[in-house]
Amino acid sequence: xLFPVLAAWGxxxxxxxxxxxxxxxxxxAGVGSLASPTPVYSESDVRQIHDLAVExxxxxxxxxxxxxxxxxVLKHSEWRELRxxxxxxxxxxxxxxxxxxxxxxxxxxMIQLSPAARHIHIGADEVWHLGLCxxxxxxxKERTFLLHITAVLSHLRSRxxxxxxxxxxxxxxxxxxxxxxEFKIGELVEPMVWHYQSAQTFSLTKEMWHKYxxxxxxxxxxxxxxxxxxxxxxxxxxxxxxxxHQQWLATQEQINDSFQQVCGIAFTGWSRYDHxxxxxxxxxxxxxxxxxxxxxxxxxxFNEEIFRSVSKQLGYTENSFSLNPYPRxxxxxxxxxxxxxxxxxxVEWLAxxxxxxxxxxxxDQVQTWLNPWQIENNxxxxxxxxxxxxxxxxxxxxxxxxxRYLLQHLPEVYYEKTITEWISxxxxxxxxxLREISEATSRQLQIQS
Numbered sequence: 001x002l003f004p005v006l007a008a009w010g011x012x013x014x015x016x017x018x019x020x021x022x023x024x025x026x027x028x029a030g031v032g033s034l035a036s037p038t039p040v041y042s043e044s045d046v047r048q049i050h051d052l053a054v055e056x057x058x059x060x061x062x063x064x065x066x067x068x069x070x071x072x073v074l075k076h077s078e079w080r081e082l083r084x085x086x087x088x089x090x091x092x093x094x095x096x097x098x099x100x101x102x103x104x105x106x107x108x109x110m111i112q113l114s115p116a117a118r119h120i121h122i123g124a125d126e127v128w129h130l131g132l133c134x135x136x137x138x139x140x141k142e143r144t145f146l147l148h149i150t151a152v153l154s155h156l157r158s159r160x161x162x163x164x165x166x167x168x169x170x171x172x173x174x175x176x177x178x179x180x181x182e183f184k185i186g187e188l189v190e191p192m193v194w195h196y197q198s199a200q201t202f203s204l205t206k207e208m209w210h211k212y213x214x215x216x217x218x219x220x221x222x223x224x225x226x227x228x229x230x231x232x233x234x235x236x237x238x239x240x241x242x243x244x245h246q247q248w249l250a251t252q253e254q255i256n257d258s259f260q261q262v263c264g265i266a267f268t269g270w271s272r273y274d275h276x277x278x279x280x281x282x283x284x285x286x287x288x289x290x291x292x293x294x295x296x297x298x299x300x301x302f303n304e305e306i307f308r309s310v311s312k313q314l315g316y317t318e319n320s321f322s323l324n325p326y327p328r329x330x331x332x333x334x335x336x337x338x339x340x341x342x343x344x345x346x347v348e349w350l351a352x353x354x355x356x357x358x359x360x361x362x363x364d365q366v367q368t369w370l371n372p373w374q375i376e377n378n379x380x381x382x383x384x385x386x387x388x389x390x391x392x393x394x395x396x397x398x399x400x401x402x403x404r405y406l407l408q409h410l411p412e413v414y415y416e417k418t419i420t421e422w423i424s425x426x427x428x429x430x431x432x433x434l435r436e437i438s439e440a441t442s443r444q445l446q447i448q449s
Contacts, residue, residue: 001339003056010294013059015121015266019275020072022046024109028102031073038417046113054116061166062110065123066103066152067092067145071275073102084129084136090274091127094148095135104155111160118163120156121192124149125168142175146183153188166220169193169212177211186215192266194222198243204251213258220263223248225293226286227270233280234351234426235325238289242302242323245293249300267293278425284340284413285347288314288321291338314338328355342409349402354430357395360388361437370441380444389445392438399431 006014023043024032033040041049053060073079074089082099084091092099111120131141139147149167156165169191172180180186191212195204212219223244226236248265256262269286271279292310296302311320315337322330329352332345360366369384406427410419 003052003058005339007056007058009291010298011058011267012264013061014053015061015063015268016049017063017065017121017123018110019065022110023113024106026105026109028105028109030076030078036417038415040415040417043113050114050116059119060114060117061119061121062114062117063121063123064103064106064110066107067094067124067148067171068127069123069125069274075275084133088129091129093133093135094144095133099148100151100155103152104159107152107156108159111163119166120160120163121166121168122149122152122156122189123168125170125194127171142179145171146175146179146185150183150185150188153185157188165189166192168222172212173208177214180211180215186217189216190218190220190263191216192220192222194266194268195248196224196228196244196268197247198240199247200243202244202247202251209255209258213255217260218263219255219259219261221248221252221265222268223265223293224268224270225290226281226283227268227273231273231280232278235347236281236286236289237324237326238292238321239323241289241293242296245296246302249297265297267297279418279422282343282347282413282422284343287338287340287344288316315341325351328352340413343406343413346402346406346409349405350426353395353398353402354426357430357434360391360395361433366437370437370444375440375444378444378447380448382445382448385441385444389438389441392434392441395434396431396438399427399434403427403431 018032018041020032020036021041022032023034023041023046025034025043029035033042050060068091070092071089074083074092079102080086080089082092082096082102083089084093092103094100107120107122111117114120127145131137131139131144136144153165156163165188167189172185172191193204193212195202197203223241225241227233228244229237229240252262252265267290269281269283269290271281271283273280288310291314292307295306295310299306307320307323314321315335316333318333319331325348330348332348332352334345335341336344338344365384365388369381370388374380403423406423407419410422414422
């Protein structure tokens, strides 16, 4: 259901970071989906995804991290010795003799199961720990980084000459132009320049663009339609992402003539800030943001007419969807017209109910007549807490209704493991807090009677 809609909205490809959901095999089976106790993507699922993409004229660019954001591999005891810092699983040591064989085998397996792919993304962003271990301190950090990256890229050129490599650019921003020329990296890879800030704080310098234009014939851009405004954000702040794309439009106009080709732009939608981070915005409630940002890019502008048109296409018949989901509560449509809309409605409902509960539990009435000390010492006034008791019961009933709704519709989109994590993170703590104070209130009313 999703791929045809993405194509209709104007998307031409998919940048897919599989991480530990890819069915790595052989000696790598332990780091991928085959080791999962619950169903995740199988080899046939991967082929089906690629086939569906081809049917909808969407090219697939697989992304395999090869340096930083390597937690999903380095968390395993088998690969722990490859950590740059023993206690931190984020970055791999580029000087360890087992590192290059590991990352190149991961790339080989990814390409093997992605036969139609004409690009491969090697990640290489946010290498937090670099040049710190005893094997790496003999060289400068930038040379350590480039030696590893160019070794990875040289492997791709020799083994997979039909595949054009892409990498994130941030680790190159502070590297001197002469050093980039020395490593001939412009002949090996196309950088994807990412920046997710709104226009007010957008900060890619002219000097950076000039340096890149002297090194790289081709460049990619990367914006964000979700997953860039807070590590535990529940709903996308679409106004931020609209502003980000407006600024990218202006930036592209400025740099177009500096490169042989600006190859395209990736509209990124991050779901976690790293492997161990909690889930941020789910995809279904973020699809309106994606649809609007795509239309802004294709129209080269943003105005009220575009906003209303996209909203109407998505099923918002009475009013356009909200560009800012906060503060809560906000009205929620009863029916929409895009894949996963029932999950989107459930998340909106959660945002409303969570705000409603917080308004009650953080109220002066609770803080004044039902605080923890008063409960512990049975020092409560029934006149003040009787009305709260009925409010708590109403909230409990609404939480039960919401949880039933979510458990009905989340499986339409997500695997059981993801559902369990999301419910346990966002629903269970709220219901537990409410249940505890509700039960305490009942006990206080019994005691005072």
